[in-house]
Amino acid sequence: MIRNRLLAFLIAVGGSVGGMAAVSTAAASADLSGAGSTLVAPLMANWISTFEIKEGIKVKYGAVGSGTGIAQITARTVDFGASDAPMTPEQAGQCNGCVQIPWALSATGLGINVPHNKKINLSGKILAGIYFGKITKWNDPKIKKINPKAKLPNLTITPIFRSDGSGDTFAFTDFLSKISPAWKREIGSATTVGFPTGVGAKGNSGVTAAVANTPGSIGYISAYYLIAAGSIGVAAVQNSAGNFEFPNLANIENAASTVKHLPSSNAISITNPPKRAKTAYPISTFTYAIVPHDASRKGELQQFAKYCVTIGQKYGAALDFAPLPKVVKTAAINAIGSL
Numbered sequence: 001m002i003r004n005r006l007l008a009f010l011i012a013v014g015g016s017v018g019g020m021a022a023v024s025t026a027a028a029s030a031d032l033s034g035a036g037s038t039l040v041a042p043l044m045a046n047w048i049s050t051f052e053i054k055e056g057i058k059v060k061y062g063a064v065g066s067g068t069g070i071a072q073i074t075a076r077t078v079d080f081g082a083s084d085a086p087m088t089p090e091q092a093g094q095c096n097g098c099v100q101i102p103w104a105l106s107a108t109g110l111g112i113n114v115p116h117n118k119k120i121n122l123s124g125k126i127l128a129g130i131y132f133g134k135i136t137k138w139n140d141p142k143i144k145k146i147n148p149k150a151k152l153p154n155l156t157i158t159p160i161f162r163s164d165g166s167g168d169t170f171a172f173t174d175f176l177s178k179i180s181p182a183w184k185r186e187i188g189s190a191t192t193v194g195f196p197t198g199v200g201a202k203g204n205s206g207v208t209a210a211v212a213n214t215p216g217s218i219g220y221i222s223a224y225y226l227i228a229a230g231s232i233g234v235a236a237v238q239n240s241a242g243n244f245e246f247p248n249l250a251n252i253e254n255a256a257s258t259v260k261h262l263p264s265s266n267a268i269s270i271t272n273p274p275k276r277a278k279t280a281y282p283i284s285t286f287t288y289a290i291v292p293h294d295a296s297r298k299g300e301l302q303q304f305a306k307y308c309v310t311i312g313q314k315y316g317a318a319l320d321f322a323p324l325p326k327v328v329k330t331a332a333i334n335a336i337g338s339l
Helices: 002-012 041-055 066-074 089-095 124-132 141-145 167-179 181-186 203-213 223-229 249-256 298-309 311-315 326-337
Strands: 032-036 059-063 080-083 098-112 119-122 158-162 199-201 217-222 233-238 284-292
Touching: 032 066, 032 298, 041 059, 041 223, 041 298, 041 311, 066 080, 066 089, 066 284, 080 298, 089 098, 098 167, 098 203, 098 223, 098 249, 098 298, 098 326, 124 141, 124 158, 124 167, 124 181, 124 233, 158 167, 158 203, 167 181, 167 217, 167 284, 199 203, 203 217, 203 223, 217 223, 249 284, 284 298, 298 311, 298 326
Parallel strands: 032 059, 032 080, 119 233, 158 199, 158 217
Antiparallel strands: 080 284, 098 217, 098 233, 098 284
């Protein structure tokens, strides 16, 4: 019930948390302002409310997509950005002294709308074929082969993708690029890519609604929104060990367990982890705070970010966010201290 109410709230306010408009500017009425990832928005809502109670510092956040979040912190129209995709070297240069802090861990799931099928197994190669427009029917032999007991209809597949710059797009295309050499060569991975086919929708709430209202559709959606929706089916995605897994907490944690050290940039990819992670969900992802060294409210930002990676982690499990692994939490705390 809590999950469904929060999803309805996020959709009703157009993806804003704490009352911030969808196009964010540094708000004078708030001590801190941020913008970016819609994936982290449900957890951000809890962080903001509990942090204000504890510390008396207000935070407003616009869930406008990772790409816009990076653009806004680069322009310094907000105090911090949030992105599920680590910054590219070019973006890091343009951000001029920004620090990337991993502060949450979740996954990008696959929602489906296939009559009489609440669960379907899919592989990375099949997903690439669907989003390339080469696999066009749900009863395609490749899908039937890994779903021998399913009654798959002769129904056209409608791929749905994010029309805005999105960390979920990055996680999904990063996964496909590791599975399909053709995808890596022709499409690549980024917060925005040129999908060869399909229909665009804005934000996780937009993709969730599009899948729910389009028979035959499939769309990549962050785990929270996907599970909260309830009315749409979910794909189990094949991992490197050959197992079909759902984006639940244990499987996300298993993917993250493969992280043993972080680079100086703190950029981490845990999509398609090695086969030793037997139960890993293969489109798991970290999400990041992006904070500039020259922040005018550096003390408050450090306080908020440290709260999120420590005390704030306890609010994640109810919203499909796994706790940060120790090595990642340590790197995050060090990055916060370096500001």
